[in-house]
Amino acid sequence: MSTEEIRAELAEIVNEVAGVDPATVQLEKSFVDDLGVDSLSMVEIIYACEDKFAVSIPDDDSRGLRTIGDAVSYIERAQAQ
Amino acid sequence: MTDLPQTSPRPGSAILGLGAYEPSRVISNQQMCQWIDSSDEWIRQRTGIVERRWAEPEETLLAMTAAASRRALDQAGTTPDQIDGIIVATVTHLEQTPALAVRLAGELGCAPCPAWDISAACAGFCHALAQADALIRAGVLEHVLVVAGDRLSDLTDLTDRSTAFLFADGAGAAVVGPSDGPRIGPVVWGSDPSQGHTIGQTLDWRQAVERSQPAYLRMDGQPVFRWATTAMAEVTRRILADSGLTAEQLDFFVPHQANNRITDSMLRHLRLPQSVQVARSIQRLGNTSASSIPLAIDQLYRAGQVADGATCLMVGFGAGLVYAGQVVILPGRPAGDDRPLVLADPAPTTPVPDLTLNP
Numbered sequence: 001m002s003t004e005e006i007r008a009e010l011a012e013i014v015n016e017v018a019g020v021d022p023a024t025v026q027l028e029k030s031f032v033d034d035l036g037v038d039s040l041s042m043v044e045i046i047y048a049c050e051d052k053f054a055v056s057i058p059d060d061d062s063r064g065l066r067t068i069g070d071a072v073s074y075i076e077r078a079q080a081q
Numbered sequence: 082m083t084d085l086p087q088t089s090p091r092p093g094s095a096i097l098g099l100g101a102y103e104p105s106r107v108i109s110n111q112q113m114c115q116w117i118d119s120s121d122e123w124i125r126q127r128t129g130i131v132e133r134r135w136a137e138p139e140e141t142l143l144a145m146t147a148a149a150s151r152r153a154l155d156q157a158g159t160t161p162d163q164i165d166g167i168i169v170a171t172v173t174h175l176e177q178t179p180a181l182a183v184r185l186a187g188e189l190g191c192a193p194c195p196a197w198d199i200s201a202a203c204a205g206f207c208h209a210l211a212q213a214d215a216l217i218r219a220g221v222l223e224h225v226l227v228v229a230g231d232r233l234s235d236l237t238d239l240t241d242r243s244t245a246f247l248f249a250d251g252a253g254a255a256v257v258g259p260s261d262g263p264r265i266g267p268v269v270w271g272s273d274p275s276q277g278h279t280i281g282q283t284l285d286w287r288q289a290v291e292r293s294q295p296a297y298l299r300m301d302g303q304p305v306f307r308w309a310t311t312a313m314a315e316v317t318r319r320i321l322a323d324s325g326l327t328a329e330q331l332d333f334f335v336p337h338q339a340n341n342r343i344t345d346s347m348l349r350h351l352r353l354p355q356s357v358q359v360a361r362s363i364q365r366l367g368n369t370s371a372s373s374i375p376l377a378i379d380q381l382y383r384a385g386q387v388a389d390g391a392t393c394l395m396v397g398f399g400a401g402l403v404y405a406g407q408v409v410i411l412p413g414r415p416a417g418d419d420r421p422l423v424l425a426d427p428a429p430t431t432p433v434p435d436l437t438l439n440p
Contacts, residue, residue, distance in 0.1 A: 016349065040127060040342050043307050059303070 001079065003027075006053070006072045013048045014068075017041050027069035035068075055079060088220030094213070094257055095264030096409055097159060097224075100152025101253040101379035102145045103366065104136035110246065117242040124246045129341025133249035133367025135234040142174055142181055145252035146230040147188045149375070154189075156414050157256035159224055161189045164256075166222040167196040168212055170205025170229045170371040172400070173236060174198060177286075185228065195222075202280070203337045203399025204270070205229050205371030206253065207406050211268035213257040214407075228254045229371035236282070238297035247340070248298065249367030253375020266324035269316055270405035279304045280400035305402070309343045313398050314350035316406060320394055324408035331357045331408070333381060333393040338363035338373035358386065370399065382414050389413030 001009075011025035018041040024034075031037040037045065046062045049055070049071065055078035057065075065071045109132045110121035124130055136145060146169060154161065169182040182196035201208040206229040213225035230252035237248045257265070279301045289296040313336070321328060334357050336344050341363055348359065360377035369376055374395050381387050389412060396406030 017346075038127065039303065040306055043303055044310060044346055047307060047311055 001053075001076075003072055003076065006075050007068065009052055010045075010049065010068060010071060010075075013045055013052065017044045017048060025068055027067065027072060029068050030066055031068070031071075032066075049075060053079060090220050091218050091259050093260045093263035093265070094217035095260035095412070096210075096255045097258045097412055098153045098155065098157025098256040099254070099375055099378055099382070099411070099414075100149045100154075100156060101372070101376045102148040102152075102230075102251060103376065104134045104140045104145060104250045106135045106137050108133050108135055108249075113246045116239040117245050119242055119246060127340075127342065128247060129344075129361065129363055130246060130367050131364045133246075133365075134251065136232050136250040140232075140250070142171060142230050142232055142252070143184050143188055145232075145250070146171075146181065146185055146228050146254065149230070149252040149254040149372075150185065150189055150226055150228055152379075153226070153254040153256045156412070157258070159256050159258065161191045163224045164189070164191045164226050165194045166213070166216065166225040167191065167194065168209040168225065168227055169196075169198045170201055170209045170227075171198060171231055172200055172202050172205070172370060173231045173233060175235065181230070182228070185226075189226075191226075201371070201397075201399075201403050201405065202401060203339065203368075203370050203373065204397030204401075204403045204405045206255075206374045207268065207395055207397040208270065208403075210255065210257065210265065210409075211270065211405060211407065214265040214268075217257060217259055218263075224256060224258045226254060227257055228252070229375055231370035231372055233298065233368070233370055236296065236298045238283070238295075238299070241297065241299070243302055244298060244300050247300075247368045249369045251366060251369040251372040251376050253372040253379060255375060264410040266320070266326075266408035268405055268407045269320045269323060270403075271316075272401050272403045273308070273312070274401075276304060276308055276402045279308075279402065306340070306343060308402060309339060309398055310346035310350070313343075313396060313404060314347045316398075316404055317347060317351060317394065317396050320396060320406045320408060324394070326392060326408060328353050328357065330392060331394055332391040333358050333360065333378075333387075333411075335360040335374055335377050335381075335393055335395045337397040337399065338366065338377055339368050339398070371397070373397075378411070387411050387414065 011022035174181040180198040233248035362377040398404040
């Protein structure tokens with residue numbers, strides 16, 4: 001998948017879980033500070049990503065995903081493995 | 082080999098009556114914020130809780146479970162002497178022995194009957210209901226009182242800003258008896274010991290006494306949330322499949338009232354039809370452990386929403402981690418039953434050793 005395809009899929013997940021407008025889910029945006037995603041929604045988003053992108057994101061790693069770009073890069077690397 | 086005599090099986094069991102008891106002390110989110118650094122908005126957003134109820138000293142576990150049981154007996158038209166088994170699900174009966182169920186048998190004036198407690202945390206009501214259903218169908222017992230009661234406030238650390246606002250008190254009870262066909266569906270239940278560390282006590286009782294420190298409930302919220310939102314949606318699907326009903330045939334979905342966000346997430350996974358009414362009693366009652374499911378169903382009754390024969394999918398999940406659930410067919414309750422939820426016969430306060438050393 002391309003970076004843009006992953007971002008677009010992730011935007012749909014963030015929209016479904018946290019009600020955030022998908023158009024605002026851009027690479028430089030922070031989950032917490034810019035998009036207002038709280039910790040419980042973050043848990044659901046990570047789980048949905050694991051499901052959707054067929055990757056594993058351990059808790060220790062998920063805590064380091066601050067921005068949409070962080071998450072997209074992580075998923076790209078995980079899929080390449 | 083000699084065969085031993087067996088009891089005669091019955092075609093099914095049913096919930097004949099259900100009752101609940103909501104303790105009297107209402108604690109708002111604003112009041113909670115005296116003790117923890119939080120806000121009404123934060124608590125509502127993270128949990129859906131607007132207020133919770135805590136028991137007053139006279140609202141002992143025995144008093145609350147007795148009040149709920151009397152209401153269940155009333156609806157069932159069953160007298161205490163017809164009860165031949167009592168199962169109490171609780172994790173806050175702070176006396177290791179004797180069981181609360183035996184005290185309850187005495188309090189209600191039941192004939193001498195088997196009475197025992199079970200420890201299955203927030204899934205306790207569904208576990209006890211499964212036991213009662215099996216025992217009645219096997220012909221071992223005839224009328225079983227299934228009771229859930231907890232005073233989580235006794236074990237709540239008022240300075241723990243991750244749990245203090247969640248926990249609350251209450252009791253619920255159901256009279257389960259024989260019926261001409263199964264009205265309690267197959268139970269789906271299990272445990273996940275690998276997640277045992279996520280909910281428990283800060284200290285066991287011996288440590289609490291030796292260190293002269295209070296023991297509290299503690300919870301690692303995020304792994305529990307993750308487990309509840311994923312594994313419990315799948316368990317709910319299995320409960321429905323095993324019941325033989327379709328989602329369209331379901332009237333009520335009553336998940337353990339742990340957190341509205343868990344319920345929301347389960348619903349996103351389950352995609353139940355709009356016609357299924359979902360219990361949200363956590364808004365007013367907080368997380369009351371094993372009693373949350375009967376309290377939620379009682380609230381639906383008192384709102385006049387439960388018709389005779391309504392179908393209800395219940396699923397409980399909690400410390401262990403453990404889970405249990407089943408579909409039940411609910412009995413009707415006479416309209417206009419709006420008696421206030423007060424202690425009918427205040428029970429004598431049971432002396433409880435001060436093991437928690439709460440201030």
